[in-house]
Amino acid sequence: MKKHNTINAMEWMAWGWIAILLLLSLSTNAIFEGLSLHVSNVILVYERPILYALFISALVVIWVGIQVYQNRLTFERRMIYAAVGFLFCLMQIISSFNSESAIMSKYGIWTSLMIALFFAAGTFITQHDRIVNAFPKVYLAFGYIIVFYGFLNLLGNAYLLDSLAYYEGIRITSIFQYPNAYAVLLLTLWLAILVEINRTKNKWARLWHGFMLVPVCVSFLLTLSRGALIILPVIAIVILMMFRFKQQIMIILYSAIGMGLSLAIYSHLENAGTKVFDRIQQAFGAQSPIETQSMFSSPSISSWALLVGISIIMAIFVHFIAKYVEPWIENVSAKLNVKWANKLVPIVLVIMFILGALVITSDAVAKMLPDVIRSRLGNINLQTHSVYERLTMYKDAFDIWRSSPIIGHGGGAWEAFYEQHQSYSYLSSQTHGYLMQLLIEIGLLGVIVYLGLIVSVVFAFIRFYQKASEEDRNRMIFYFIVPITILLHSLIDFEMSYLFYTLIVFLCLGIMAGTQRQQLKLILGKKGQQKLKWAVSVAVIALVLIIVIPTSRQLVALDKFKQVQADIRGNVEFTRIANKLDQGLRNSPKHPVLLLQAVSLYYQGFQQTQDTQFLEKANEYASKLNKFEPRNREAVEFNRLIALGMGEQNKAIEIILQAVDRYPFDESLYDLAANDLINKWQSFASGTNESNEVAQQIKDLYLEMERHQKMVDDLPDTIILLKGFKVTEAVRLAAEKVSQG
Numbered sequence: 001m002k003k004h005n006t007i008n009a010m011e012w013m014a015w016g017w018i019a020i021l022l023l024l025s026l027s028t029n030a031i032f033e034g035l036s037l038h039v040s041n042v043i044l045v046y047e048r049p050i051l052y053a054l055f056i057s058a059l060v061v062i063w064v065g066i067q068v069y070q071n072r073l074t075f076e077r078r079m080i081y082a083a084v085g086f087l088f089c090l091m092q093i094i095s096s097f098n099s100e101s102a103i104m105s106k107y108g109i110w111t112s113l114m115i116a117l118f119f120a121a122g123t124f125i126t127q128h129d130r131i132v133n134a135f136p137k138v139y140l141a142f143g144y145i146i147v148f149y150g151f152l153n154l155l156g157n158a159y160l161l162d163s164l165a166y167y168e169g170i171r172i173t174s175i176f177q178y179p180n181a182y183a184v185l186l187l188t189l190w191l192a193i194l195v196e197i198n199r200t201k202n203k204w205a206r207l208w209h210g211f212m213l214v215p216v217c218v219s220f221l222l223t224l225s226r227g228a229l230i231i232l233p234v235i236a237i238v239i240l241m242m243f244r245f246k247q248q249i250m251i252i253l254y255s256a257i258g259m260g261l262s263l264a265i266y267s268h269l270e271n272a273g274t275k276v277f278d279r280i281q282q283a284f285g286a287q288s289p290i291e292t293q294s295m296f297s298s299p300s301i302s303s304w305a306l307l308v309g310i311s312i313i314m315a316i317f318v319h320f321i322a323k324y325v326e327p328w329i330e331n332v333s334a335k336l337n338v339k340w341a342n343k344l345v346p347i348v349l350v351i352m353f354i355l356g357a358l359v360i361t362s363d364a365v366a367k368m369l370p371d372v373i374r375s376r377l378g379n380i381n382l383q384t385h386s387v388y389e390r391l392t393m394y395k396d397a398f399d400i401w402r403s404s405p406i407i408g409h410g411g412g413a414w415e416a417f418y419e420q421h422q423s424y425s426y427l428s429s430q431t432h433g434y435l436m437q438l439l440i441e442i443g444l445l446g447v448i449v450y451l452g453l454i455v456s457v458v459f460a461f462i463r464f465y466q467k468a469s470e471e472d473r474n475r476m477i478f479y480f481i482v483p484i485t486i487l488l489h490s491l492i493d494f495e496m497s498y499l500f501y502t503l504i505v506f507l508c509l510g511i512m513a514g515t516q517r518q519q520l521k522l523i524l525g526k527k528g529q530q531k532l533k534w535a536v537s538v539a540v541i542a543l544v545l546i547i548v549i550p551t552s553r554q555l556v557a558l559d560k561f562k563q564v565q566a567d568i569r570g571n572v573e574f575t576r577i578a579n580k581l582d583q584g585l586r587n588s589p590k591h592p593v594l595l596l597q598a599v600s601l602y603y604q605g606f607q608q609t610q611d612t613q614f615l616e617k618a619n620e621y622a623s624k625l626n627k628f629e630p631r632n633r634e635a636v637e638f639n640r641l642i643a644l645g646m647g648e649q650n651k652a653i654e655i656i657l658q659a660v661d662r663y664p665f666d667e668s669l670y671d672l673a674a675n676d677l678i679n680k681w682q683s684f685a686s687g688t689n690e691s692n693e694v695a696q697q698i699k700d701l702y703l704e705m706e707r708h709q710k711m712v713d714d715l716p717d718t719i720i721l722l723k724g725f726k727v728t729e730a731v732r733l734a735a736e737k738v739s740q741g
Helices: 002-027 040-070 077-084 087-096 102-125 129-154 179-199 203-222 226-240 245-286 300-335 338-359 371-378 385-402 413-421 434-467 470-476 478-490 499-513 526-569 574-587 592-609 612-628 635-645 649-662 667-682 689-713 729-740
Strands: 164-166 170-172
Touching (some): 002 040, 040 102, 102 499, 129 179, 129 203, 129 470, 129 478, 164 245, 170 203, 170 245, 179 203, 179 226, 203 300, 226 245, 413 434, 434 470, 434 499, 592 635, 635 649, 649 689, 667 729
């Protein structure tokens, strides 16, 4: 009885940290790791949820430690996988020595530690059958909440910033605020629903999941995610290979009906969402609050009624198919050579996808699709904005990787380097490819470790799955579907920058690794077991302290900064503001936002009083910021102003020219450089060597800007630039002036 209670306690604890993770994800845009070296406020928005996730990881450490401590330990193959998982963290630590950003590198290490811990936890979760059986249902419930919330935003019943987007049609994003990231969740829900319909014996559960298939499918269509549509055939073929013939047929049948019904109501929901989006834009234009409406008010109620009605029809289809069609398919499959039949459906599906891609371009078929979807599918080519931009980013990422191919540049490498290497003036703090992100952050060595472990786990799981009973196959397939779907799509997008996706992927991979229960030839006696338990206890305590103490200090620092901002708005005296800022920096000495605020505060003090002590203090903080964050974009102007304030004109010019080299598509930097250089040129007598050297620098600046403008001008017409680039008037006039002498 005591043992039973202990097991229950461990299960409740596991459900505790799983529930906290899911709730945190719901309330923080799936814990997006959107830290930036360009805009300080972005760090403040996204940093706190990551810190909360670290506290969850501390609970995971304790849970894993208790798992090891409470029972006599039997060494199994899964434990080798769990141990190897901590190499993820080691790779990030090694790469951090080559990092250009202390804060991004630190969070890269934290993320890799969380990955290792959730992966290790997954290997132990397999000991708890009730968790393994119930987690897919919990995941579906979590997903259904997000889908429901997405429709609330689409139909104007709730409002979240960027939960709706508009590009070639209305695009739904729900809590993710990015359509493609939401599309990936919907793909996993779609597949998980089909698995649950197949394995559940409960009629009402089957009806419920059948009902939800339409909201999930129509939400998927409403994301207008070209990437998800492109990767869908690959995912479908990979996943179908894991099922038997009967299950393959049922999956295709349910999907076809669900998608057909979703297409039938797509245009109505798309029009309703467009009207809501237009109202939001009008409110923004008038600077008035966003008004929401009741679900039961017109016209919202008609859209909800249509959605619910079609979903009920889908549920009825599922019920009758399960009752009458499935037994018939079972009989047919029993008469076939099962191994041959299992391979037939994916092969036929490949042919169907190829034919479908050809047929869909014909006018006859295209006219059957909604206009928006037809346009999105018809415009897929190498010159399409999203395709061209991604291919360009991958090329630029490869250039970054070549500068440190073995160990990479640490966490945040793309954010630190991409503007210096970019081929034109696109704006993206994400690589849009998980493999490329890993390559530039942890190098070839780290990628080999990551891919080696993931591939090893997947193949080991497939071997287990092939030998498993039908019951075990049905309860474990979810843990294959979710990570494989997310990882495949992450090859062309940045889902893994959402900590929710990252942790779910590696938790599921850990559960897959946990199926490897083969015992190792390593037996410890009673004393050996005791020593191991003490070692585990020490490791757990150390890890918890390593996580909790720095995380707590970071949160204190953020709170102090929040107080500083409030005091600045309230015109509180300088000394009080400076003291709070110092308290924040004592807790987080390398934090770029606090250091930048200190630079700004003391430089403003110098501007107001002309007291050089303020300038020296600003320079002191700027030096620290430059040391820890040499590529912080917001520091550039302050560094220049401080140098000019100290009478160091040459240093100011050197600073701004270095910035031009690092941010070659930033027009404002060229203007500053031209201004400083022309002032220096005017200080020399005409015709002197010094004058000629500066004149040549100005001409080179103009030519460099002209060269980059040509790179932008030569882009295909399909490319949409959020940040244009052309030779500015200031640079042109400066070049003309020195040319005339």
